[in-house]
Amino acid sequence: KAGVTQTPRYLIKTRGQQVTLSCSPISGHRSVSWYQQTPGQGLQFLFEYFSETQRNKGNFPGRFSGRQFSNSRSEMNVSTLELGDSALYLCASSLAGGEGYGYTFGSGTRLTVV
Amino acid sequence: GQQVMQIPQYQHVQEGEDFTTYCNSSTTLSNIQWYKQRPGGHPVFLIQLVKSGEVKKQKRLTFQFGEAKKNSSLHITATQTTDVGTYFCAGYSGGGADGLTFGKGTHLIIQP
Numbered sequence: 702k703a704g705v706t707q708t709p710r711y712l713i714k715t716r717g718q719q720v721t722l723s724c725s726p727i728s729g730h731r732s733v734s735w736y737q738q739t740p741g742q743g744l745q746f747l748f749e750y751f752s753e754t755q756r757n758k759g760n761f762p763g764r765f766s767g768r769q770f771s772n773s774r775s776e777m778n779v780s781t782l783e784l785g786d787s788a789l790y791l792c793a794s795s796l797a798g799g800e801g802y803g804y805t806f807g808s809g810t811r812l813t814v815v
Numbered sequence: 816g817q818q819v820m821q822i823p824q825y826q827h828v829q830e831g832e833d834f835t836t837y838c839n840s841s842t843t844l845s846n847i848q849w850y851k852q853r854p855g856g857h858p859v860f861l862i863q864l865v866k867s868g869e870v871k872k873q874k875r876l877t878f879q880f881g882e883a884k885k886n887s888s889l890h891i892t893a894t895q896t897t898d899v900g901t902y903f904c905a906g907y908s909g910g911g912a913d914g915l916t917f918g919k920g921t922h923l924i925i926q927p
Contacts, residue, residue: 734914734915736917742919743903743917743918743919743920744858744903744905744917744920745917746914746915746916746917748914749914757914758914759914791857791858793858802863803848803860803862803863804848804858804860804915805860806850806857806858806859807857808856808857809857
């Protein structure tokens with residue numbers, strides 16, 4: 702079966718712009734989580750959605766937002782981009798999310814802010 | 816908030832040697848998951864441990880969950896070049912309110 706699909710794979714944006722990243726989970730998976738990965742901070746949890754509802758949110762500013770659609774596809778948005786937002790953004794899906802289920806990650810979107 | 820720490824940050828081994836990475840949490844975990852990320856790739860789920868003192872094996876990999884459910888380890892016997900990558904532990908605590916928290920990983924470098 703198809704894996705987790707993230708688009709686009711690479712993105713270059715200018716400081717102050719906004720960006721939207723997309724994630725299509727594995728068919729049947731209802732939980733989608735987003736992570737930011739940087740060499741210095743590692744994998745940091747952004748938020749988790751389950752059945753169109755945000756279930757958990759990490760410690761990121763309000764410029765980072767997300768949503769999940771009825772088909773479980775998810776988008777995350779970053780407004781007023783800063784240089785420090787340059788990172789690999791990973792989406793992960795799970796059957797139900799939360800405790801008890803492993804996550805399948807997508808290949809990520811590499812965002813560069815210049 | 817919950818913190819998950821991993822040591823060592825980097826580990827160089829000769830091919831055929833054993834490797835161990837350790838994971839410690841500041842809070843009691845309801846479960847612990849392990850992931851592997853190859854260079855240039857994305858994390859891949861390896862296993863989940865749930866019970867206190869649980870030990871699970873996958874071929875040359877042995878995973879342990881501490882009795883207090885605050886620490887875990889991954890041991891690889893007789894490393895091979897295919898084992899190269901970064902190994903992450905990740906856990907939930909407090910009902911999962913903080914989401915799945917990852918350690919910073921251990922980078923395994925293997926010299927042939």
